[in-house]
Amino acid sequence: MGIADRIVNQDAVALSPTVGWLLLGCATITALLFILQGDRFRRLWMRTEDPRSLGLFRIFFAIFVLCNINGLWEHFTYLFTDEGIFFSDTARQLLASKQFAGFGDGRGGEAFGFQGWPAVVEFLKGPKYSLLFFWDSPTAFWIHLTVFEVVTILFALGYRTRVMGVLSFLLMNSIMVRNPLFWEGTDLVYRVFFFLLLFSRCGHAYSLDNWLRCRKARKEGRLSEQGGPGGGAGLAPCPEHPKGLAAVYRRIPAWPRLMMILQLATIYTYTGSAKTGAVWLKGDTLYYALNMDHFYRLPPQFISGLFGTNAFRAMTWTVHIWQCGFSLVVVGLIIRWALKEKFAPLGGWRLWAVRAAWVLLGIGALSIALVAYPVHYRATPGSLSLGATQGIFAAAWVAGMALIAWGYRRLRDRPFRVHTFGRERTLDLQWFASWFLGRRVWLTLGIMFHVHLLVLMNIGMFAPIMLLTYMVYLSGPELATMLRAVGRRLASAGVPWIPADVAAGAPRLPTEDPTLPHLHHDSAKLPGWALTAGLALIVGAVILQAKGLPGGLTLSLSALGGLALVAVVQARRSRSDAAPDADALARPKAYGPLGRFVFTGLVIFHVTAVVVWCLPAKDCLSTFRKEAHKPFRAWLTTTQTNQGWNMFAPNPPRSNVFLKILVTDQDGAVYDLNTDVYAPEQKPIPWVWNDRMRKMNRRVSGGESGKGGWYQKWVARYHCREWSRTHGGQPPEKVELVKVWYRIPSPEQVRDRGWYIAEQLLAEKGHERKIHTVTCATDPEAQLPDSIRARYDLPPLAEGAEKPWIKHRLKRWEKRHELAAKTAKRAAAKKAAAAKKAAKRD
Amino acid sequence: MFTAITTLTPTAVASSGLIAGARWVDLAAFAALAVVWLIIGSIVFALAKIIRSQATSPGKWGEGPGL
Numbered sequence: 001m002g003i004a005d006r007i008v009n010q011d012a013v014a015l016s017p018t019v020g021w022l023l024l025g026c027a028t029i030t031a032l033l034f035i036l037q038g039d040r041f042r043r044l045w046m047r048t049e050d051p052r053s054l055g056l057f058r059i060f061f062a063i064f065v066l067c068n069i070n071g072l073w074e075h076f077t078y079l080f081t082d083e084g085i086f087f088s089d090t091a092r093q094l095l096a097s098k099q100f101a102g103f104g105d106g107r108g109g110e111a112f113g114f115q116g117w118p119a120v121v122e123f124l125k126g127p128k129y130s131l132l133f134f135w136d137s138p139t140a141f142w143i144h145l146t147v148f149e150v151v152t153i154l155f156a157l158g159y160r161t162r163v164m165g166v167l168s169f170l171l172m173n174s175i176m177v178r179n180p181l182f183w184e185g186t187d188l189v190y191r192v193f194f195f196l197l198l199f200s201r202c203g204h205a206y207s208l209d210n211w212l213r214c215r216k217a218r219k220e221g222r223l224s225e226q227g228g229p230g231g232g233a234g235l236a237p238c239p240e241h242p243k244g245l246a247a248v249y250r251r252i253p254a255w256p257r258l259m260m261i262l263q264l265a266t267i268y269t270y271t272g273s274a275k276t277g278a279v280w281l282k283g284d285t286l287y288y289a290l291n292m293d294h295f296y297r298l299p300p301q302f303i304s305g306l307f308g309t310n311a312f313r314a315m316t317w318t319v320h321i322w323q324c325g326f327s328l329v330v331v332g333l334i335i336r337w338a339l340k341e342k343f344a345p346l347g348g349w350r351l352w353a354v355r356a357a358w359v360l361l362g363i364g365a366l367s368i369a370l371v372a373y374p375v376h377y378r379a380t381p382g383s384l385s386l387g388a389t390q391g392i393f394a395a396a397w398v399a400g401m402a403l404i405a406w407g408y409r410r411l412r413d414r415p416f417r418v419h420t421f422g423r424e425r426t427l428d429l430q431w432f433a434s435w436f437l438g439r440r441v442w443l444t445l446g447i448m449f450h451v452h453l454l455v456l457m458n459i460g461m462f463a464p465i466m467l468l469t470y471m472v473y474l475s476g477p478e479l480a481t482m483l484r485a486v487g488r489r490l491a492s493a494g495v496p497w498i499p500a501d502v503a504a505g506a507p508r509l510p511t512e513d514p515t516l517p518h519l520h521h522d523s524a525k526l527p528g529w530a531l532t533a534g535l536a537l538i539v540g541a542v543i544l545q546a547k548g549l550p551g552g553l554t555l556s557l558s559a560l561g562g563l564a565l566v567a568v569v570q571a572r573r574s575r576s577d578a579a580p581d582a583d584a585l586a587r588p589k590a591y592g593p594l595g596r597f598v599f600t601g602l603v604i605f606h607v608t609a610v611v612v613w614c615l616p617a618k619d620c621l622s623t624f625r626k627e628a629h630k631p632f633r634a635w636l637t638t639t640q641t642n643q644g645w646n647m648f649a650p651n652p653p654r655s656n657v658f659l660k661i662l663v664t665d666q667d668g669a670v671y672d673l674n675t676d677v678y679a680p681e682q683k684p685i686p687w688v689w690n691d692r693m694r695k696m697n698r699r700v701s702g703g704e705s706g707k708g709g710w711y712q713k714w715v716a717r718y719h720c721r722e723w724s725r726t727h728g729g730q731p732p733e734k735v736e737l738v739k740v741w742y743r744i745p746s747p748e749q750v751r752d753r754g755w756y757i758a759e760q761l762l763a764e765k766g767h768e769r770k771i772h773t774v775t776c777a778t779d780p781e782a783q784l785p786d787s788i789r790a791r792y793d794l795p796p797l798a799e800g801a802e803k804p805w806i807k808h809r810l811k812r813w814e815k816r817h818e819l820a821a822k823t824a825k826r827a828a829a830k831k832a833a834a835a836k837k838a839a840k841r842d
Numbered sequence: 843m844f845t846a847i848t849t850l851t852p853t854a855v856a857s858s859g860l861i862a863g864a865r866w867v868d869l870a871a872f873a874a875l876a877v878v879w880l881i882i883g884s885i886v887f888a889l890a891k892i893i894r895s896q897a898t899s900p901g902k903w904g905e906g907p908g909l
Contacts, residue, residue, distance in 0.1 A: 050904070258909070302868035303875065336907035439908060440893060448882050455878045456871070477904025482892070507902065685867055755868075 012375040012619035019372055020546070020624040023615075026364040027608075028539050033357045035531045036350055040343060042525060044334065045258065045603055046590045048251035050476025050511040054197070055158070055205025056483075057471045058165075061197060062156035064468060065172060066149060068190055068461040071690055072182060078718070079179040080132055081141045083725070083788055085711075085718045087781060088136050091178060093807055094714075096128040102813045108806040115810055118817070127637035129170070132178035137791075147171060158207020165202075169194050173640050181699060181711060182692045185647050186462040191640040192263055193469060200256035205249055205476070217246045224248070226501065226509055233510040236517055247512035249476070251519065253590035255603055260472040262607065265327045268446075270614050270645040272323025277651030280320055283313030285652045287747045293656045293677050293758050294694040295457040297687045305755035308747030315452075322445045329473070332437025339430055362401040366394060372620045407432075443470050460690035480508040519588035524574035526597070530566040534559040546624065560601075567597040609636050613643065653704065656758070659697035660738040660768070661715070663723055666730065673719070678740050678762060701739040701771065712737050712772035713779070720776035724784040729794035731783060737772040780805040 034041045078084040086094065089105040102119025106112030114120045131144055148171035155164040172194065176187060203209045217223035224230030224245035234247030279285055287308040290300040304312070346354055370390055377386045384392070408429070410416075415428035425431075435441065447467065454463035471479070484502055491503035512519075537559035545552040571593035589596060609632035615625050636642040658676035665671065676697050677683040699708035700715050716735040724731040742762050750756065776782045780803045786796045896903050 044909075047909075049906070049909075254909070298871045298874055299865075299868055300871050302864050303871040333908050337909040340907060440889060444886065444889060447885055451881050451885075452878050455874050455881075473908055475904055475906050475908050477906070478908065481903055511904075686870070 008622075009375055009619045012372075013622050015371055015375060015620045016623035019368055019620050020628075022364055022368045022371065024539070024542060024546075026361060026368070028535065029357050029361045029364060031535050032532075033354065033361070035528055035535065036354050036357065037346070038525070038528060038531065040338065040341075042589075042596070042600070043341065043587065044337070045255045045600060046596050047254040048514070048519070048588050048590050049254040049257070050480070051201060051204035051249055051252045052206065052476035052480045053472065053474055053478075054200045054202040054252070054257055055207060055210075055476075056479055057468070058158065058161070058197065058200075058202035059156050059206060060468050060471070061193065061465075062152050062168065064461055064465050065168065065190055065194065066152050066156075068186065068465070069145075069148070069172065069175060071460055072692055075182065075692060075696075076141060076145070077138055079182060080136065080175060081138045082136045083138060083721075084179070085181065085714050086179065087785075088133065089807070090714070090781060090805065091136070092133050093805075093809070095177070095180070096130075096133065097809075099123045099125065099128060100133070101809060101816070104810045105807060107804055108808060110808070110810040115813060119813070125634075127634070127640075128177040130174040130177045132174060136178065144171065144174065148175065158203045158209050158211075161203025161207055161209050162198075162201075165198050169198055177640075181696050181708075184460075184462075184692075184695050185645065186460055186465060188643055188645075189267070189462070189465050189469070192643055193260060193465075195639050195641050196256055196259045196263060199253075199259075201250075201252035204252050210248075213246075214248055222246055226506070230513065231510055233513040234516050235513075236515070244516070244518075247516075248509050249511050251512045251514065251588065253599070255590065255599060257472050259603065259606070260469065261330060261333070263610075264469050264472070265330050266610060266614065266643075267645050268323045268326035270643075271647050271649060272320060272326065274616065274646050274649035275320055275323070275651075277649070279651040279654070280316065280649075283316040284308075284747050285648060286312040286316045286319070288652045288654055288744055289648065290456060291656075291744045291758075292653065293658075293683070294698065295459060297456060297458050298685060299758065300456065301750065301755040301758065304747065305750045309751050312747070318445070319449050322442070322449070326442055326446070328437045329439055329442035332433040332439070332442075333473070335429060335433040335437065339433075358405075359401070362397070366397045369397070370394060375620060439473055443473055446470060458687050458690050460692070476511065477508065484508050514588050515585040516588075520590070520592055521580040521584050521588055522574040522593060523577050523580070523584065524567075524570040524593035524596075526563060526566055526570065530563060534563045537562075545627070563601075564597070567594060571597075605635070606641075608632070610641065610643065614645075655741045655743050656762070657698055657701055657704075658740040659701040660740050661719055662736040662738060663719060664733045664736070665723075665727075666733055668733070676740070678766075680759075700737070709771075713774060716772055716774035717776075717779055717782040720774060720779070720782040721784040721788075723776075725788065725792060725794070729784065729789060731776040734776060735774045735782075736770055739769050739771045740766055742766040777801070778803060 072079065082088045089107075092100040092103060092105075099122060102115045102122050104110040104112050104115060114123065132141065135144075148168065151164050151171060152168040155161060155168045173191065176183070176191070214223055218225070222241075222243060222245055224232055224234045224247055226232045228245075229235050229241065230245050230247070232248045234250075235241055235245035237244040275285075279288065287304055290296060290312075291304055345351075370393070373390060373393070374386055377389065379386070411427070411429040411432050415426050415431075418425050418427060447470065450463045450467050453459060454467075474482075484505075484507075487498050487502035488505050491498035537555045541552040541555035541559070544550070544555065574593055591599060612628050612632055613636055615621055615628065617625065633642075658678045660678065661673040661675045663671045663673060672679070674682060675693065677694065682693075695704075698704040700711045702709050716737055719735045720731055723735075740762075742765050745753075745756060745761075774782055783797060783802050784794070785802060789796055
């Protein structure tokens with residue numbers, strides 16, 4: 001409803017093309033910045049690193065994946081089987097109609113199954129791949145689930161890690177895409193991180209794979225161990241060990257972890273920026289979030305009366321600012337990494353080009369804000385005029401740019417020295433990046449936020465997974481050092497099974513020696529001119545596309561082909577490289593030349609895709625946003641990484657909304673199924689275990705995001721069938737869905753007039769509205785079919801009692817193909833005629 | 843609309859005072875909040891120890907600043 005009623009701001013739409021060109025300009029400058037500092041960019045992304053961070057992450061992640069899916073256990077049948085809300089073919093039609101366009105359901109005279117190879121190809125195009133679209137009886141589902149659980153446990157244990165990871169990812173999504181009714185932000189977090197984790201070699205640490213490898217190498221005398229040659233870090237071939245010794249912890253490509261770091265920053269920056277509503281500005285979000293009856297573990301009304309207008313506001317504002325600024329932690333990480341790398345300073349034209357690019361980028365961003373602001377400006381009595389507001393903003397922005405430029409160089413080259421507590425302290429770039437852009441600040445704030453959520457509110461596996469993702473911000477050695485410290489303390493507290501070297505406080509094992517000869521030390525790289533030419537072609541392709549001219553695809557493919565060709569040439573040349581110098585030896589690359597080309601390309605493509613996908617759905621971007629999505633849609637939807645993070649945005653809900661389901665049986669008696677927390681049995685206090693029915697009820701009743709209304713008839717039809725199944729095959733007369741709600745009092749009201757008891761407020765001030773009614777005898781698919789009746793030894797339906805939904809999918813499919821064939825025939829005839837005419841003329 | 847709240851809630855601040863009117867379950871939220879802050883306090887304490895340790899023995903923590 002919200003969408004249908006939304007008034008389009010035509011002024012904003014008129015600005016959209018200008019905003020689009022400015023955004024393209026900023027993107028081009030950003031790409032140029034990377035090209036100008038190509039060596040730094042390559043070193044950052046194509047590094048190797050210790051595997052322990054992602055090894056430990058893998059274990060917890062796999063366990064959490066299991067918990068997330070298993071948390072749906074009460075609703076497995078309802079969500080994922082043909083005895084649930086959707087029959088098999090209904091799911092195919094409603095959730096993946098394009099993929100199943102050539103799949104007959106065996107009804108209405110149509111054959112069952114795919115109608116030839118084109119239909120299979122249509123399915124394979126994706127993006128929704130679920131075995132449960134084909135086999136979804138309860139038995140089939142349980143087999144599917146069992147395989148998923150076994151595979152995921154093996155992934156956690158690190159046995160055949162890569163294969164098990166891929167299988168677990170596919171099977172998890174196979175379950176999830178069978179029914180999106182239960183989806184919430186939590187599931188999206190699992191999907192996007194799982195996809196990135198698949199690219200990592202997370203099985204190189206804390207895994208059965210690594211343990212088995214080390215055991216084998218030890219037996220063969222080829223393992224470098226602590227205290228022995230190489231000290232556990234491996235040893236190059238030498239007379240004593242002609243084949244060399246293998247390290248315990250081999251180096252792995254660092255980019256998947258960096259991608260996860262960026263992914264987390266994307267989540268917070270997106271959600272923080274989307275929270276533009278008045279409730280966030282006023283600071284009342286925590287109050288409303290805590291007072292949602294679907295969420296709280298313990299009644300928060302009393303405590304809200306005390307803190308709602310003071311502490312909760314301070315906490316809301318802190319969270320909002322923290323989310324908006326979270327990306328600064330990535331900036332801090334990269335600055336500190338760059339300082340450690342001790343890059344040679346840029347000089348000559350390159351230095352000035354980089355400076356110019358930064359200035360242009362800043363001015364470009366400012367221009368976007370200035371161009372788009374007028375349609376967001378609302379004049380109020382006493383407020384600044386539009387021009388004055390823009391002027392002040394622009395001045396502050398430019399001053400901010402100047403301050404950053406000056407501050408960066410000052411802190412780097414001439415740090416401040418201050419005397420505090422009798423000591424001289426150096427306030428340099430390292431200090432600034434550690435304290436103002438450091439993990440110690442931004443991750444600690446995040447931990448504080450999520451621990452509040454975890455303890456006070458029950459939103460399932462959201463807080464645990466968000467906290468877990470913080471682990472990717474720690475390097476392998478950092479994590480190993482912490483684990484050792486914890487292990488030592490546990491051992492001294494008498495906990496058994498702690499390894500002897502950990503208990504004795506021995507230092508952690510080192511990461512693989514970077515100078516080992518089997519690592520990649522070649523110097524191949526794409527030259528700057530090739531990258532610049534490639535960028536020019538891609539930008540040209542975008543411009544052609546935006547202008548509606550042909551040739552965009554050709555330019556894009558030329559860029560890709562040309563760069564690939566140069567990469568191959570460079571790879572061949574690097575074979576005759578001289579022996580690497582000490583610097584190159586200390587910094588092995590993640591892959592060989594072609595591997596680096598492929599994975600750098602993948603990184604750039606995926607990051608661009610996510611950035612473009614996350615462009616806000618605003619009128620001032622409306623003329624190009626959908627078009628911009630097109631090149632990335634297939635990739636993002638197929639990999640399940642299409643994302644949006646509008647959590648509690650732009651405002652949190654301010655009403656408690658429930659779904660009541662009433663069943664009227666054949667005798668006219670009405671039964672309330674007590675499906676939501678308005679019923680005492682659905683509201684255990686303290687609320688410990690999550691139940692997704694609450695989320696589903698909010699979606700179905702339209703209490704959230706306004707997009708779930710289409711589920712209503714299917715939920716009602718399910719209850720017609722389910723009642724039949726549990727009442728000897730006898731269907732009810734009708735099923736009614738009722739939306740129940742009450743407004744949450746404002747924080748001021750609770751402060752001034754006293755706190756409230758939710759159940760009493762609902763009873764006194766609640767509203768009810770019938771939102772959907774289904775007559776079980778006549779509505780399509782509201783009758784329990786004979787195939788399911790047979791499973792429960794129920795009497796079959798009377799002749800003609802079943803009202804199937806005849807979709808005529810194949811008819812449309814054949815028509816489409818006939819049309820396509822006719823069009824092709826016509827085009828061929830036209831072409832032949834033109835050729836004949838031309839020949840005649842000649 | 844919300845004048846009703848005062849009449850509804852026997853525990854209204856004005857009439858009966860905070861603690862006297864609250865049920866145990868309402869006070870439990872304080873305990874939960876206290877647990878949160880205990881957890882946060884211990885995290886901050888551990889973090890301070892780590893930061894001090896990193897400052898005094900940087901080699902022990904590895905070569906990189908998280909990357």
